[in-house]
Amino acid sequence: MEHELQLGAEDPLEETRLLAAALQAHSRRAAARGVAWSRVEANLSVEGKSGVETKTMPSSAAADRARSADAGVAAPAPTESPRILAPACATLEDLRAAVARCTACELCRTRTQTVFSDGLGARRILFVGDAPGADEDRSGVPFAGAAGQLLTDIIEKGMRLRRDEVWIANLLKCRPSDNGKPAPRASESCSPWLERQIELMQPRIIIALGQAAASHLLGSDDNLARLRGRVHERRGIPLVATYHPANLLRTPADKKECWQDIQLAMRAIGLQLSS
Template structure:
C-alpha cells in the first residue's frame, strides 16, 4: 500500500529522472533494519535497494551477522535515484522524510543500522559526519540506531571494514546473536 503510494510520488524533482521508485527489500517483520542513502543506477533499474557492488558487500556483512539477506529489511533515505549517483540534496531528503517515517512506523524494527552519513543525517537530523558518529548509539523515535560506514565507502577504503564489523557486533550483542562459525 505505502509502496504503491511512493511509486506515484512527485514531491521533488528526483521523480523526473527515475526509472522507478526503490522502496525496500527483505522481511518487513525483521527486528533489524538497514537504511542507506539512495538508489544507484542498478537499483533504479531493478527497483530494489543495494543490488550493485555495495549491495553485494552488504549481503556479505549481513551473512557475517548470521542473517540471510532477506531476513532483514533494507531501505533508503530517498526512494528515487539522484542523477549521477550524487548525494541527495536536503530538499530531496525532506521531501522523502514522510515516506521513511511512515515506513518505519509500520515496521517498528528493534534496531536500525544507518549506512553512511546521509542515512544517519536523514534519520536524526544531525549535521555531524559519519567518522564522528559511527559506533555510537543514537535514537530515532525510540528505536536505537547504530551509525556505521556505507558499504560503498568500504569498497574504496577496505581498511575501515574492521570498524564496521565492530559496529555490527554491537548490534548483534543487543540482539543476543553471535556470529556464525566460519567453515
Template sequence: MHELGLTPIWRKKQSGVSTSVNTNLHSTIAIDDSDDHRFDRDKHILNLNWQQLKAEVENCHACPLSQARLHTVFGVGDEQADWLFIGEGPGAREDEIGEPFVGQAGKLLDSMLAAIQLKRGSNVYITNIVKCRPPNNRNPEFNEAEQCSPYLKRQIALIKPKLIIALGKVAAQNLLTTNDSISNLRGRLHYYSDIPLIVTYHPAYLLRSLMDKSKAWEDLCFAKATMESLK
C-alpha cells in the same frame, strides 16, 4: 570477518508569510500555504498500509528526482523485521531494477549481513533515505530527503524494527538530524524516536576504502551485541 574479506591482522574489539507593498501604498499579504499542504500530505501518508504506501511512492512527483528515474526503489525484505538497514539513495543498477543494494555495494552488504548470521529478506528489511536515484549518484539533497521523509517514517512505523542500522553519513545525518561526521557518530548507541540506532559505513564507501572494513566489522559486532541485549 571472512565474509568482509578481512584477515586477522587487526583486533576485533522557507516557507511562511511574506508581505509586499504596491506602488499605491496598499499593503498586500501573500500567504504561502505550502506548510498546510505538507501537513496534509504527511498525515495522509502516515495512515497508509503497505500496499497503499508502495503505490504512493510509485506515483510520487514531490521533488525533481522523479523526472529522471526509471523505477522507484521502495525497499525489500521482511516487513516485520527486527533489523532495519537504511542507506542513502539508489544507484544506477538499483534504478534499473527497482530494488535497493543490488550492485557491488549490495553484494558487500549481503556479506556484512552474513558476517553476523543475517540474510536479506529474513528478519531484515533494507531501504534508503530517498526512493529515486539522485543524478550521477550524488548524495541526496536536504529537500529531496525531506520530501521522502514521510515515506520512510511510515515504513519504520509499519515494520516496528528493534534496531536500525544507518549505512553511511547521509543516512545517519538525516535520521539523527545532525551534521556530525560519521567518525563522531560511530561506536555509540543513538535513538530514532525510541528505536536504537547504530551508525556504520556505507558499503559503497567500503569498496573504495578497504582499510575501514575492520571498523565496519566492529560496528556490526556492536549491533549484534545490542540486538542480543534487546531480546
C-alpha cells in the same frame, strides 16, 4: 467581431494596424483561457489560418509539462504531499504503492522506478542507506550492485542471517540524476515516506549506512566518525551508524570498524554473535 491576422494587405500601415489588432485580440482570448504569453506569440501566426493546430496551455503546470515533453522528459503530474499521503497508508504495501506514484520532487522526472525496500524483515533489523544508484533504479531493489553484494556478505557471512530476513531501504526512493548525494530538498520531500516506513516496520534496530543516512536519521551535523561506534536512540528505537558499503569498496581498511559496528548492533538486540 475580433480581428483575424491577415498578412499581405496592400497598405503597409493598414497591415501594421491589422497586426496590432490581431495581437490584442489573441492576447484577450489567451488571457481568458490562461495561456502563457510566450505561447500566444508562438501561435499567433498560425491560429485559425495555416491549418497548424494551436496548442493551449491553461496553467503553469501544463507549461512545465510541455517544456519537459519538449526535452523528452516526463514531467510530474500534480501530487499531494508525502506529508499528507504517508500517514494515511495503513500497510507497507499501501505505502509502497503510494511511493510508486509520488511526484513530489524533481527526481520523479529522471527515475526509471521508485526503490522502496528489500527483504521480509523477520528479524526486524532495518538497514537504511542514502539513495538508489543506477543498478537500483534499473532493478527497483535497494543495494543491488557491487555495494549491495558487500552488504549481502555483511548480513549473510558476518551476521549469519539471510538477506531476506532483514529490511533494506534508503532515505530517498528515487535515484538522484547525478548519482550523487541526496540533495537536502529531495531528502526533505521524501522524508515522510521513510518515517512512515519505520513506523509500520517497527524495527528492533536501525543500522544507518553512511553519512547521509546517519545525519538525517539522527538530525545531527556530526561527521560519521563521531556518530559511529555507539548505540543511539531514535524515537525509542536503537540506531547504530556505520560506513556505507560503497565507501568500504573504496576504503577496505574501514571494514574492520564496520564489522565492530555491526557486532555492536547485534549485541544491542541480543542477537547471537558467531564465533
